Amino acid sequence: MRQLLGKYLLLPVLFFTHLSAHATEGMWLPQLLNRLNEKEMKGMGMKISAADIYSLNKGSLKDAIVSFGGFCTGEIISSQGLLLTNHHCGYDAIQKHSSLQDNYLDNGFWARNKQEELPNPGLTATFIVRIEDITQQALQGVTGSLNERERQSAIDKNLNTIRTNAKKESYQDLVIKPFFDGNQYFLFVTETYKDVRLVGAPPSSIGKFGADTDNWVWPRHTGDFSIFRIYAGKDNLPAEFSKDNVPLKPKHFLPISLDGIASNDFTMVFGFPGRTNEYLPSEAMKLTVEGQDPARVQMRDAALKVIDGFMRKDEQIKIQYAAKYASTANAWKKWIGEMQGVRQTGGIQRKLQQEARFRQLVQANPVYRATYGGLLDSLNNLYKEGAPATIARDYYTELLRSTELLGFANGLISLLQETRLKGEENYAQLRQQFLDKVKPQYQNYNNNVDREVAVALLDIYFKEVPSNKIGGEAYQIWMETNKDGRTTANKMYDQSALTSYDKLEAFLNKPFKSVSEEVWKDPATRLMIGLRNGYIDFINKPYDALQPEINRLQRQYMQAQMDVMKDKRFYPDANSTLRITYGKVNGYNPRDAVTYDISTTLDGVMEKYKPGDYEFDVPEKLRDLYAKKDYGQYGANGKMPVCFIASNHTTGGNSGSPALDAYGNLIGLNFDRTWEGTMSDINYDATICRNIMVDIRYVLFIVDKFAGAKHLIEELKLVHPKKGSVPLKKAS
Template sequence: MRKYLLLAALFLIHFSAAATEGMWLPHLLTNLNEKEMKGMGMKISAADIYSVNKGSLKDAIVSFGGFCTGEIISSQGLLLTNHHCGYSSIQKHSSVQNNYLENGFWSRNRGEELPNPGLFATFIVRIESVTKQALQGVTAQMTERERQSVIDKNLQTIRSGLKKETYQDVVIKPFFEGNQYFLFVTETYKDIRLVGAPPSSIGKFGADTDNWMWPRHTGDFSLFRIYAGKDNKPAEYSKDNVPLNPKHFLPISLDGVAENDFTMVFGFPGRTSEYLPSEALKLTVEGQDPAKVGMRDAALKVIDGFMRKDEQIKIQYAAKFASTANAWKKWIGEMQGVRSTGGIDRKLKYEERFRQLATPAQRSVLDSLNSLYKASAPFAVARDYYQELIRNVEMLDFADDAITMLQQPNAKEEYETLKQQYLEKMESLYKNYNNNVDREVATALLDIYFKEVPSNKIGGEAYQIWMETNKDGKTTATKMYSQSAFTSFEKLSAFFNRPFDTVSREVWTDPATRLLIGLRNGYVEHVSDPYSAFLPDMARLQRAYMQAQMDVLKGRRFYPDANSTLRITYGKVNGYTPRDAVEYGISTTLDGVMEKYKPGDYEFDVPEKLRTLYEQKDYGPYGAKGKMPVCFIASNHTTGGNSGSPALDAYGNLIGLNFDRTWEGTMSDINYDASICRNIMVDIRYVLFLIDKFAGAKHLVDEMKLVHPKRKKTSTQLRKKAA
């Protein structure tokens, strides 16, 4: 008994040291987190964060477009989110005459606010546990398919019996690998109008170079407004709609942040996998990440070389380069972070402690799960090599789309319609395609693919083509890019504007489709199908292992992995030391923007007006000690989907806007470590400064509620001291 008590105590010590870890469901804070949060400095209650009976912080948080988070910052429905979250909407409103991406956009009145068809903002009304109802009739003997079929029927029964308003929706999602289910009643507003955005030279300052990096100096924000019907309920766009009167909006603190200040981030994080076994973590950082990084590294080097020499190619490939580099850089940081913090060793020690407390059956679950990941590893790595090859060699991707179109069940009968849809899509893609660039990317990636992927996972068809071209990427690519119909849209259009029988017969002889089909057939037979065979048992064992962890480790508070539902995370404003002799502070200022300034550079140019404000030190009430704060970091546990999430102080006031993580901390999706995992936020004072002093849109600031909570705290402390 003493042995088990000691082990349990060690678990408690281990997890209290990582107190800032976790993405918590807000309706469970009272029992799980409130005491700790107050001990860390929070001044409000859990009921102030989540309540169904009164306005609370949750009523100011929205899922913005389903891909980001936004928050309400005025009584008139003014919504704040990231610039990169609003980027697509800003782009759609831009033209040569009104380039809002380059010059920014600021509405002077409600009449100038711009509608955005298809954009929406979703509030959470209430959250309920429906685990018992969802799992009714589920047995351990069921296959994964049978289990899911029963659950789906149960969820439909729950939805049909739920009492809600006609304008409300319901979402039910699994948590803890399907061991629990929660229901979310939501309200979605579809009239969202663009109010303001800084130019990209501010909103994307640092662009690809600074992405995932600290120190950061990006003013990553944009403003929208939610409109409702005259009854304040959700309504389709109408000129007669009125600004939303929210249940709650966030007051804004002008007091800034200091070391060790308590912070919260409230939002809709997308996806994490914190409870995987050690072999899964190894597979990620020692197998899959290196494979994907190696392929993208080669592709990016080729594209970068062309972009530096040719302005037209730079324009064509800028977005693709940024998209490719974003995940590439994240995976590198993930590998380095796990390595530098001993993440795999920590996971192994965790599992050893679990085994000491677990029953033989529970230990067997973990061992079997690790064995499955180990056995599936070669297939998982080969899958990533294949997917990166098809993704980054555009001609193969184009050919893949063509074959998919021709193999549809009714392709012959519906050929004219399918062909037209395909060609319309391809015409748009070819505008940003260069045959020479893609040929060099193919040369590099084919060499890597056929070197790193075992021949028994490539298949005979593709390997035959590889041998025909002397097992050389350049020879293979030269043949393909000189003879294929996919080298230009004109050739492609001529090829497909023929009878179906002719096209479907001759497409197999095109060198691009011939290689693609060889690769795809080999991939399906030797990689995808065998790998898919592992997945049902992986899902079953991961669910059992998740439940076993919760059963065995009674002293640990478990939070569910992110799944795009409303969560709150909390931590403190702290710097960090990523490696030997390097120490990062908590905040940056406008001084750093000017230090990075490169006239005319697409990443580091600075608008003239911002330079003038800096030279004159004209910061208004938003500066601090002669400086203009720009960004800060804290130990809040965030991920994709948290973009645009509010950073809140101990009183629930808005102090910043979450937009990124530090490079070394990108591993937080699979291996959070409070020593180096930091989220990056725009200081709200920089946002206000840019709206007021830079944009001249003080009317927007005037509708916000600005507060000074630290002044109030100081006054109280002085009175107590005097007494």
């Protein structure tokens, strides 16, 4: 193995020479397109060059793409820094500006001029300046004789040297990420702008139309967009918020095509996909869809039912919990689709067949047999061994995530531990930092809602997690409260000092010694201490004990697959770095006798319309425009396009990514995947994996005809590439 590994490190680009081009699948590094993908992309219909997508010498498509807040993607659509992303990506910002008096979630928001644009402290937009392959430097001196800790220590030392020597401007940052399970490394030079202001957002009845019922499914009729603007210092460089800041002048912004889409059109999606695991062994896939997903779905299903009941009855609770509910429901439904998709496509069986072929190829080659024999079996056995702790870990994580009182208690316990570590003289400062952190969380906290969530989740947790993984302290408390979630929750919420910010502040406004003693008397912190100790000793320690070996074997297995299966397609898993994926506009057949078309229209919105329903209500203004067929220049053949699908390989983090045509013009805004294809993170299948985009013509129609924000339309560059106009021009 050492001999093969040494050869591999000397030629890191060989990772990519194993790739056999195959349309639609894969998330590609943009700086390598000219070497690996350009010919195929042009064969599929692309009209621009790889240099138009990624260039260091001129403005290119990459210069119009940003990481929005670190959790979504956005794109620049005007010479004045106008930024487009999803409504659900901007949802938290919109919520924070909303109140009962100015409910921007329900009514929408449109700044009439730049002075009315709303600042969002903490919200950022990050550009990629350049990408460098640093594999040889990162892995210098790393040999197969090192254990995982020694290996990582050597790599960290190398990376520190790379960071020190890397060329960058003072206002730029460096990000280094591993690829192919740590077999390759890339450096990203970035520029992060910290003054990002809300410009416009449709009401949730448009931006979130269909809400949770339609989430992850097709056909879709959601106008999932919001508009922001990036501001810079007067030198056009990143700057903290200031009234003196000016709109960013980008290196490139995206022209917008009004020509729409047609079946078989070439499409690209450019963005920051979060995480995929396409190369896991079969036991890891089984663990995901037969163990972890069911556990997480069970916990979130119970929490969502409680929260939904309260939100339907109380407008204030609806505002407080809107973003939390949406975030919780998004992953919940995705996991359900992932389980169904893997079953429907025979994903585990297909993985087993791939592994059987891998073993055959290994056995047929003496070098491979000596190097990789037994590797796959060892890795699969480790995943099986770690399954109980992994599943219990998910139950614990979901309990703390959804039961906010326990989350507050967990934070308080960490505060006390940190004070003991740093010294009691630091308690006042650490206490204030903790209070500052949790204060905004209490603003969107309701004691009654959280109590009912706790009732449901405690019953599940103590039923599904074996007692030997819960620990004696927590189980003793469970027995004291009659092994009943209601009794346990009532005691906590009736007696705890953590049920409001004022009570918590008063509780902590005592000497450190007093607080340390009284946490044992508070029922919430007492239970949390027991749960936390049990988790550390009986869940996390077994999990952590296996993880280094799993990581080592997974890295070796990744290398082995690429060495042995030379005719198989390999591309780097997503890791929140800039990627481009490409495919075509086309429908699909998810199951027997069901065929899905490529696009939807406003007709479908009206067909789903339910007056007063929080998911399917339609604003009166939109109904009037529909009745008059007043679509302006954005309609097509008497219809108003709304959404469309294509075969681009996307995942979380691609929300808000631009959908681009063959010329690099904006044609849509990526916001979802089809439910049958959500398993694409671990089991991509081109027959049913589709990404969902809101048609850019619907976005413009809402901005112009619905909102009347014509001043924003005037900022944009609208083109007709199918009618012969010249697309893709450098921003002026």
